[in-house]
Amino acid sequence: MSGPLKRTLLEALLVTVLGLVFAFGANRLSPRGLSLTRNYFPATTTPPVNVSGTNANTIVTPNPTNQTATSIQAVLDRLRSKGLQPIDVAEAKQLFEDPKYSQELTVFIDARDDRHYQEGHIPGAYQFDRYYPERYLAEVLPACLSAMKIVVYCTGGNCEDSEFAASALRDAGIPAERLVVYAGGINDWKTNGFPVELGARKSGNLRQ
Amino acid sequence: MTSMEKSIIDVKDSKSNAANPWGSPEKRCWGRDLVGLFARCVLASSFIYLGTSKALHPADFLKLLRQYELVHDHVILNFVAIGLPWFEIFCGVLLLAGVWVRGTALMSLFMLVPFSLIVAQRAWNIHEASQIPFCAIKFDCGCGAGEVVICYKLLENAFLVLMGVLLLALRTNRWSLRYSLFRSA
Numbered sequence: 001m002s003g004p005l006k007r008t009l010l011e012a013l014l015v016t017v018l019g020l021v022f023a024f025g026a027n028r029l030s031p032r033g034l035s036l037t038r039n040y041f042p043a044t045t046t047p048p049v050n051v052s053g054t055n056a057n058t059i060v061t062p063n064p065t066n067q068t069a070t071s072i073q074a075v076l077d078r079l080r081s082k083g084l085q086p087i088d089v090a091e092a093k094q095l096f097e098d099p100k101y102s103q104e105l106t107v108f109i110d111a112r113d114d115r116h117y118q119e120g121h122i123p124g125a126y127q128f129d130r131y132y133p134e135r136y137l138a139e140v141l142p143a144c145l146s147a148m149k150i151v152v153y154c155t156g157g158n159c160e161d162s163e164f165a166a167s168a169l170r171d172a173g174i175p176a177e178r179l180v181v182y183a184g185g186i187n188d189w190k191t192n193g194f195p196v197e198l199g200a201r202k203s204g205n206l207r208q
Numbered sequence: 209m210t211s212m213e214k215s216i217i218d219v220k221d222s223k224s225n226a227a228n229p230w231g232s233p234e235k236r237c238w239g240r241d242l243v244g245l246f247a248r249c250v251l252a253s254s255f256i257y258l259g260t261s262k263a264l265h266p267a268d269f270l271k272l273l274r275q276y277e278l279v280h281d282h283v284i285l286n287f288v289a290i291g292l293p294w295f296e297i298f299c300g301v302l303l304l305a306g307v308w309v310r311g312t313a314l315m316s317l318f319m320l321v322p323f324s325l326i327v328a329q330r331a332w333n334i335h336e337a338s339q340i341p342f343c344a345i346k347f348d349c350g351c352g353a354g355e356v357v358i359c360y361k362l363l364e365n366a367f368l369v370l371m372g373v374l375l376l377a378l379r380t381n382r383w384s385l386r387y388s389l390f391r392s393a
Contacts, residue, residue: 008376011311011389012318015302016295019315023294026263034266034290039282041274113267131267160271 032132040131041164043082075158075183083176084166086183087151089192095151096122096194106149109140111165112186120196122153122189123206130165137172144174156185237382244309244380247371251316252303254368258352259296269293272350276326292319293352303375306384313375320372324365327351331358 027033034040079086087095100106101124108125110117117127126143128136144150150169154161166179182188190196198205262269270289279285296319302312327349335342343359351361381387 007388007390008310008314011308012314013311014389015299015308015311015315019295019298020291022298023291026294026297027266027290030263030266032264032266034270034286036286036290037283038286040267040270040286041282113265115265129267131270 034131041160042167071158072183079163079181079183082163082167084163085180087180089182089184089188091180092122092151092153092182092184092189093192093194095149100148104143105147106151107143107147109144109150109152109165109169110186111152111154111161112159116155116186118199120190120198120207121186121201123195123197124202125153125197126201128152128165128169130161130168133168140169141172141174144169144178148178150174150179151182152179153182153185153189156183156187159185240378240380241382243374244378245383247374247378248303248306248309251313251368251371251375252300255296255300255303255316259293259300261352262293262350263297266290266293269350269352272348276330276350278326295319306381307386308389309381309384309387310376310379311389313372317369317372317376320365320369323351324362324369327358327365328362331362 024036076086095101095106096108098106101108108122109128110121110125111128111130112121113129113131114127117129121127126136126140128140150166152162152166152169154165162181162183162185166181170176170179186196193208195206195208197203198207266289269292270285273285273289279288299312299316299319302308303316330349331342331345331347334340334345334347343357345358346355347358348355349358349361353361
């Protein structure tokens with residue numbers, strides 16, 4: 001091996017080692033850092049956005065706005081296979097308008113990250129970013145335990161966060177029969193012209 | 209100096225210039241240095257920007273990585289999602305500062321080339337499954353720039369690969385804090 005090549009490879013090796021030390025140090029310090037060992041996608045086989053393999057005919061494009069009827073059916077089938085009950089926009093609206101919602105006997109759980117939650121969520125919905133459950137469970141768990149119906153949603157379409165959040169809540173002790181997943185998610189909610197709340201929960205800053 | 213000696217020197221100069229496409233030695237040096245600086249800045253800014261976008265939203269990057277179905281072990285998936293964004297930023301900063309430039313350029317190529325091939329493969333799969341024209345395919349490839357038209361992304365990556373190759377080939381150490389690990393710039 002020639003001298004310059006050897007030196008370049010040694011440099012590259014050093015860059016790799018120092019770069020990885022830097023990366024894991026930064027991840028540890030970052031408030032959005034991930035855990036190396038946690039399984040963020042438990043008990044799943046293939047992700048929904050995939051054009052090869054068994055679901056090749058169900059997804060035309062990974063763009064969630066181009067959902068086809070077959071892909072929506074695939075989402076519903078996937079939810080049922082996980083033992084989760086999906087609901088549509090009419091049922092979500094009915095639960096939202098039910099007086100039980102103001103009594104907190106029905107709760108909505110937004111499974112998206114902080115940025116998306118702040119940009120608009122179903123009014124009164126609790127945030128539960130499943131990637132950082134330790135930050136939210138203290139507030140969300142008591143509300144869910146005292147509720148009769150818990151509606152979990154995320155962006156909609158191929159977003160799986162609501163499914164994983166519902167599973168996490170079930171694992172945390174919430175009875176499965178109380179949990180439903182609003183498969184259409186916030187995109188469906190907005191498309192139907194229903195109000196969203198900006199900023200924090202109960203901020204009162206509503207937008208149609 | 210006799211006219212004979214002067215004409216011999218002129219012939220030598222013209223031969224030297226013909227063999228050297230960069231012109232005079234001074235011009236050649238500046239040309240190479242400027243190209244090297246340009247390549248470093250382009251590659252560095254690209255890595256810093258794309259790495260930062262991913263590092264700010266690592267969970268989103270993790271979800272996108274998972275869609276490639278390259279690894280099924282969650283620890284390896286998490287390792288890539290945690291390591292890659294910050295590693296890109298690290299390489300970007302080294303390139304911008306001109307530290308260990310050739311080693312860093314080599315690592316940039318190790319990231320860019322396989323990633324471009326994987327993205328192209330996934331786009332091809334989408335093309336085959338959906339019959340959407342290849343260059344009309346648009347998706348979030350996990351590059352850090354959101355949804356991209358795949359052909360533009362591949363062109364952009366080809367350009368970045370070219371910048372990396374130039375940095376490896378040029379060996380220009382001007383405006384570098386420490387060009388090489390083994391000798392000061």
